[in-house]
Amino acid sequence: MKEVNGLVVCEGCDAVYRRPALRPREIAHCARCGTELARHAGMQQRRLLPLAVASLILFAIANLFPIVEIELQGLHSQTTLAGAVLTLAGEGMSEVALLVLATTLLFPLVQLSVLCYLLVPLARGTRPPGFAALVGLLQALRPWGMVEVFLLGVLVAIIKLSGMATVVAGAALWAFVGLTVLLTVVVSFDPRGFWELAFDGPTQQDVREADEMKGMA
Incomplete structure (x- = not known):
């Protein structure tokens, strides 16, 4: 969906509509092809920040503590995610190590x-600052976070x-379980909803600019 000056362009047939004002649980569809144009986000936007903070806490636990502890014939061994990546790299599987590092550590952390930040x-x-570019970055990174694949x-x-x-x-394994659930909820949030948060109604920045213009008049 592309939004320009209150207009919505259907992704299915390129029909142009005025951006609809939706009530809770309402979904707008294209009259021509039936493609979803917009949906009311409900209270999800308010829940997203605490869920993101909780995900960051679980992410820290998942990467700082051992995932599992193995005991074999009196010998104990335990490792963290970073340790597993280093082990893969040391055994000549640098490509696999880089993939694990990117999809289970770097991309989720950036997201x-x-x-x-937003x-x-x-x-x-x-x-x-950088609002539009960062929303686009979130959209681009959505398919690349694979914590659930690593957990499996x-x-x-x-x-x-x-x-x-x-x-x-270990504690990290249970943190990964919780992180997988929270990330599923957080990542399911449509990044287009950020535009609704940012541009529905005047922001404090808009109010300040309006006050400055009044002072100059």
């Missing part, structure tokens, strides 16, 4: 950091190892 000023009624791989590995050694789940 959550950008979310908090949402904190928007909650105060101001638009942060860890669970499969634990099941296979449990028959040969004693495997104890």
Whole structure:
């Protein structure tokens, strides 16, 4: 959906409509092809910031604490996500290590950091610098965060190892479980909703500019 001066362009047939004013739970569809034009975000926008902060906390736990502890014949071994990446790189699998590093650490961290950077000023009624570029970055990174794929791989590995050694789940594993759930909710938020937050009604920046213009008149 492209929004220009209150207009909405249908992604299915390029029909142009005035941007609809929706009530809670309402969804606007194109009269020509039925493509969804817009939907009311409800209270999701207000819940997004605390969910993003909670995700950052779980993300820190997931990366600072051991994922699992393995005991085999009296020997103990435990590792963190960063340790697993270094191990993969040391065993000649640099491409796999880079992929794991990007999809489970760098991209999710960038997403959550950008979310908090955008949402904190928007909650105060101001638009942060670089707003449009960062919303576009969020849209581009959405398919690349693969924490749930990593979690599934860890669970499969634990099941296979449990028959040969004693495997104890670490704090990071439970943090990854919670992080997967929260990221699913956070990432499901349509980045186009940021434009509604930023441009529906005057912001504090707009009010200041209006006051300055009045003072000059």
